[in-house]
Amino acid sequence: MASDVRATTSVTGAGEIFQLLRDGVARTKAELAALTGLARSTVSSRVDALLTTGLIHPAGEAMSTGGRPPARVAFNPRAGTIIAIDLGATHATVAIADLGATILAAHTRELDIALGPEAVLRAVLDDAARLLAETHASERLVGVGIGVPGPVEHSTGTPTNPPIMPGWDQFDVPTFVQQTFDVPVLVDNDVNLLALGEHALRWPGTDNLIFIKVATGIGAGIILGGRIQRGAQGSAGDIGHVQVPYSHDSPRDAADERDLEAIASGPAIATELRRAGVDATGSADVVALVRAGNTAAIDATRQAGREVGEVLATVVNMLNPSVIVIGGSVARAGEHLLAGIREVVYRRSIPLATKHLGIVQSEGGDRAGVLGAVIMVSQLVLAPAHVDALASAP
Template identity: 45%
Template sequence: MLPPGWSSGAGAGAVVALLRDGRPRTRSELVALTGMSRSVVARRVDALLQAGWVTATGGSRSDGGRGPSRIAFDASTGAVLSVLLDTTSARLGVTDLSGRVLAERVVDLEGRDGPEEVLARVVALGRALLARSVGAGARLAGVGLGVPGPVERTTGRPLGPCPTPEWEGFDVAGRLRQDLGPVVAVDSAMNVAVLGERFTGFRGVENLVLVRVGDHIGCGIISGGVLWRGARGGAGDLGHVRVNGSDRVLCGCGSVGCLEAVAGGEAVAARLAARGHDVRTSRDVAALAREGDPDVLTELRVAGRHLGEALADVVGLLNPAVIVVGGALVDPALHLLAGVREVVYGRSSSLATRHLRIVPTGHSEGAGLVGAAVMVIEQLLDPGEVDRSLTWD
């Protein structure tokens, strides 16, 4: 299938877009498929070969003769450094230009450190991971970074104190460009996660919602094939939707009755601790769930129902095809997911739920690393950008 907006006068970048499906093609196949003349295809391919965007692979005939070479997108022509920042840790990964993760590492962070200290460490760790995974001379194509909280898309500056107040308004993208190169993409961790979830498991799904339930609750939204960020990057703030009948439950945001204060990991852990269980965080709750503790499984089912109440409204507004639920509280037996399904399918219209899938994530944190890389890859491999990178005779 040809890329959107294709015409026979499209540039070499559109040929790269076509070959990104991973299927090598001969020049004759490209001529037949695109409608370009043989000479135009030859010129486009030669420029891409010279720039390293594509590679030629040999063919063979059954009679032993040499067949025509096939042209394939070369995903190894550059590497992307992906970084996911949390309040206490950083997950770093290196991918090729197809989004395949080549190496990753998780490190602890000091929660009180400001952006200068954290980003300096990210630069050092990133360089070491690149050297170890793809070689010291590898070309760094760009850096993708996910941070907790909303981000001003055009500047890459966090709009909230994530993880400390010094981060708000800090020029994260500019700081990384100083040391690592010109292509830097920054977005919220949830936006990065939903991009990765779609890229790794739901490539053809145009309407997708990702929910993560841990100590906090976050949501990422793909609508009409486009990441939905909202006016200032604050779309998907599901954790602070009001839950009916919870007006006396105080949330860390200063409001009362928020979903996160009722169904988040810390809230579930607090209720279990009041009943004598030794738990403080969502990871503690998950550990007891894996042991089959009946109190924990009941709490997870109730938390799932509360989450389902909020998601039923999302389903009515957005009509997604798939809701993916992940995070520490999605226990192996899927009790929380059962609560979500019970309420969403029970309260939403039959039109919205007829083909709706509510599924657990299959990718965990790996999808976030891929999503951070995808931000860079889509920018770098935009057909116009590829054309501008070429030297024409």
């Protein structure tokens, strides 16, 4: 085992040694030396530096082979606290988590994203401050992660032309948040965070996963090679604005050039139902009607799934994921949306790409988004370079 790690891992500083302890397993300095190939004296000094940061702590003694039992150290997830905020079109969830991604407290409220950035952010920051006080975690705050329902330039944290977020375009979210919490603030598209959260909760061993959110908008979070893929500017996964290929199986006119969001989102399904004389205004109405057994709503939701499938078939052929997870408010209507997606994806994708492909419903619930935000922040604050800086601080 030790030789395998030495063959694949280059450990040079305290930050790299810390990565070996992030799995929660307590180890002695001798075991760390064996894993890294470094001298025991070098490992000892770096472990001592990590102990001063609080990121690791003593974890009892190992079995003695003669003489004094060696001390073990382990990751200390309570060394820091993260604020996670998941903003949807009509809701907001705020959570407080430790560095091990354990949610310590959370609160969800109805909140219209169209109120604008300052009103929305003030509301969720007030919730965050209250939760921090309740968990007695204010002094340990290390970062804030925020997911928003629109395109984000991840490097700057600014929403860019978000279609359902009036007033948010180019708003400097990190600077605004740092007026309240002076820590690193990371902002991403909410679907990317849902992908990270779902991956951690249910598919940690799967390197290639796509999360599809079907709600007020439609988007995809792409994990390839175990890492979230944002693209050059952060717009990767914006399948909602892909024009849906025409199919002779579809009731749409061949000249219909609308994009996927305009055809298969919750509001789009509701629009189709109103044309059929069914009272529906949004995703919640669609879900309620499907659950009540309304035939028109069931048929419209399944057809929306087929339209999503037309776009996803191309994605499957191009990226070859192992799992596609379907989430968002419309997916809560049950199997009808998934059935439509599966029907088209398995028919239109190449056999090799679908041979072991699973298309499944999200199980992350309301916590997947905030969990993804926690993971996003922890990837920054627990990165080797950041830990090295902490460990070398006077």
